[in-house]
Structures are given as C-alpha cells and as structure tokens.
Amino acid sequence: MVNKPSHNEEAYFANIELERRKKRQDEQERKKSNMLPNMQMKCPKCDRELVKSIYLDFTINKCEACKGVWVDSERLDQLTTKNS
Numbered sequence: 001m002v003n004k005p006s007h008n009e010e011a012y013f014a015n016i017e018l019e020r021r022k023k024r025q026d027e028q029e030r031k032k033s034n035m036l037p038n039m040q041m042k043c044p045k046c047d048r049e050l051v052k053s054i055y056l057d058f059t060i061n062k063c064e065a066c067k068g069v070w071v072d073s074e075r076l077d078q079l080t081t082k083n084s
C-alpha cells in the first residue's frame with residue numbers, strides 16, 4: 001500500500017500558499033493605491049500624511065515634517081517642459 005500524505009498536511013500547505021498569494025496581492029494593491037494621485041499619500045521617509053498643494057497648475061504632495069515634495073513623473077515632465 002502506498003503511503004498517502006495525510007489530508008491535514010495538504011491542507012496546511014495549501015493554506016500557506018493561499019496566505020502567500022494573498023499577501024502578494026495586498027502589496028500590489030497598496031502599490032497601486034500609492035500611485036493614484038487622488039489617494040491620500042504617505043511620506044515614504046517619515047510616514048506622515050502628505051498635504052496636497054498647488055504649484056503652478058499642478059497638484060503636488062508636500063510633507064510638512066521633512067519638507068519633502070512628491071510629484072508623479074508625469075507631472076514632473078509637464079513642469080519641466082513648462083519652465084524651459
């Protein structure tokens with residue numbers, strides 16, 4: 001007779017795989033939401049909420065704590081072409 005792996009063990013490994021997949025999905029969702037300009041962004045440096053402000057015609061995200069400014073690359077391109 002062949003020794004089959006116990007059912008419990010299979011369920012256990014299936015669970016691990018499921019958790020791993022879910023974690024990866026969560027991370028991707030988080031990355032996606034970080035890229036949306038209308039979502040509340042957090043400073044990657046000090047984890048404070050960024051304050052939206054308008055620079056020229058563009059919305060930028062400022063960090064009051066470290067004075068960092070976050071602009072998505074698309075806007076940055078528009079800003080640089082506008083100034084040149």
Ligand SMILES: [Zn+2]
Nearest residue numbers: 043046063066
């Ligand atoms: Zn900051």
